[in-house]
Amino acid sequence: MIQKEKKILVSRQYGNKQISAIGLGLCGLRTLAGHFKKDEAVAALGKALESGINYIDLGFPELCPDKALLKAYGALLNNADVSICVKANVLKLTSGEELTVQLRSCMEAYGITKVTFLQLYGVNRTAWNRIRGNGVLQKADELKETGAVENLSMHYTDDRFYLKPILQEGIFDGISIELSAIELPRNSGSLKIAGDFHLGTVVTGALKNGCILSELSLKDAICAEFFAPGVSSVLLELLTAEEVQKAVEISETSDRGKDYVRAQLAAKKARDAFYKKREIQCEVCRCCMPCPEGFNAPRIAELYNEALMFDAPEYSALQFEIENLAGKECVHCGKCQSKCPREFEIGTIATKAAELFRSQLKEVNCCDPRRV
Numbered sequence: 001m002i003q004k005e006k007k008i009l010v011s012r013q014y015g016n017k018q019i020s021a022i023g024l025g026l027c028g029l030r031t032l033a034g035h036f037k038k039d040e041a042v043a044a045l046g047k048a049l050e051s052g053i054n055y056i057d058l059g060f061p062e063l064c065p066d067k068a069l070l071k072a073y074g075a076l077l078n079n080a081d082v083s084i085c086v087k088a089n090v091l092k093l094t095s096g097e098e099l100t101v102q103l104r105s106c107m108e109a110y111g112i113t114k115v116t117f118l119q120l121y122g123v124n125r126t127a128w129n130r131i132r133g134n135g136v137l138q139k140a141d142e143l144k145e146t147g148a149v150e151n152l153s154m155h156y157t158d159d160r161f162y163l164k165p166i167l168q169e170g171i172f173d174g175i176s177i178e179l180s181a182i183e184l185p186r187n188s189g190s191l192k193i194a195g196d197f198h199l200g201t202v203v204t205g206a207l208k209n210g211c212i213l214s215e216l217s218l219k220d221a222i223c224a225e226f227f228a229p230g231v232s233s234v235l236l237e238l239l240t241a242e243e244v245q246k247a248v249e250i251s252e253t254s255d256r257g258k259d260y261v262r263a264q265l266a267a268k269k270a271r272d273a274f275y276k277k278r279e280i281q282c283e284v285c286r287c288c289m290p291c292p293e294g295f296n297a298p299r300i301a302e303l304y305n306e307a308l309m310f311d312a313p314e315y316s317a318l319q320f321e322i323e324n325l326a327g328k329e330c331v332h333c334g335k336c337q338s339k340c341p342r343e344f345e346i347g348t349i350a351t352k353a354a355e356l357f358r359s360q361l362k363e364v365n366c367c368d369p370r371r372v
């Protein structure tokens with residue numbers, strides 16, 4: 001009998017590190033929504049480290065419901081040879097000093113002593129202009145220059161058209177983008193541009209907090225991104241040792257030819273099924289922007305579509321909070337509708353969505369400062 005060759009967990013270049021092709025996200029939306037058991041979540045990190053996963057993203061500890069969980073994670077991380085990524089949410093930061101405070105708070109919350117990647121989270125065309133003027137970018141660069149962090153990365157959320165000029169500035173060592181099977185055709189342009197600059201990419205949201213698995217197998221959901229050209233690592237929020245085991249097995253045994261092709265076909269079918277549930281067939285091209293009121297209607301409508309597609313408004317609501325989308329209102333001036341090639345009433349839909357997310361956040365109670 002021919003024994004099938006078992007591959008090791010692949011590692012790929014990202015910044016100045018070789019990182020595992022599966023990364024582990026801690027304190028992501030599943031955790032923030034409370035869908036975890038502490039002992040199981042800590043066991044999941046232990047299993048990941050033991051399995052060779054060496055890229056760990058620390059997520060959003062400021063919103064974490066369980067501080068003891070963070071400390072338990074930190075104790076494991078301090079004894080491991082891993083690349084640690086800390087997010088600094090540029091959608092909320094207003095100065096370089098705030099960036100330093102956010103970095104320190106995250107390190108203290110986990111009790112960790114080193115940061116391999118400082119990730120500027122949520123960069124889009126508007127945020128980019130803002131962080132260049134408010135000192136956040138300069139401070140990030142300084143933190144790297146002084147060795148407080150080893151690498152600077154960026155989580156990018158806008159059209160690929162705006163990515164090239166940002167990367168031309170030569171500040172970043174790697175980028176991160178949302179890339180589930182649902183987003184594959186739309187976001188793979190950013191992947192290619194990062195590759196043109198010889199930058200690795202960590203992709204997030206492959207499982208859409210597990211929701212994508214109603215239409216796609218775990219193997220197809222992972223393989224659709226795992227083998228996409230330019231991907232350094234697929235970041236997954238896995239909350240039990242069993243979930244880690246399954247993901248590692250898939251990464252070790254899947255085949256770039258057969259499994260990637262099958263995953264892409266399955267992804268198209270799943271995308272069609274999910275898209276039928278959207279209220280608005282908006283492709284988030286953002287031709288209707290900017291809004292004079294600063295209301296990000298396309299993004300809010302996109303989150304609303306996701307809430308409907310995945311029947312999980314709590315995740316969209318948390319993302320709405322993380323991206324600081326709650327502070328602006330639509331005044332129904334109609335300017336965006338007149339610029340949209342399909343004349344969508346995006347402001348009205350986004351207003352309805354914003355109301356839903358605000359009421360959802362009260363239920364989740366994620367903004368309660370006692371949870372920080």
Ligand code: SF4
Pocket residue numbers: 281282283284285286287288289298339340341342343344346
């Ligand atoms: S509403 Fe229209 S213009 Fe605006 S993002 Fe959607 S499709 Fe594009």
Ligand code: SF4
Pocket residue numbers: 290291292293294295297329330331332333334335336337346347348
């Ligand atoms: S209708 Fe609303 S979202 Fe659209 S441009 Fe006017 S204020 Fe902005």
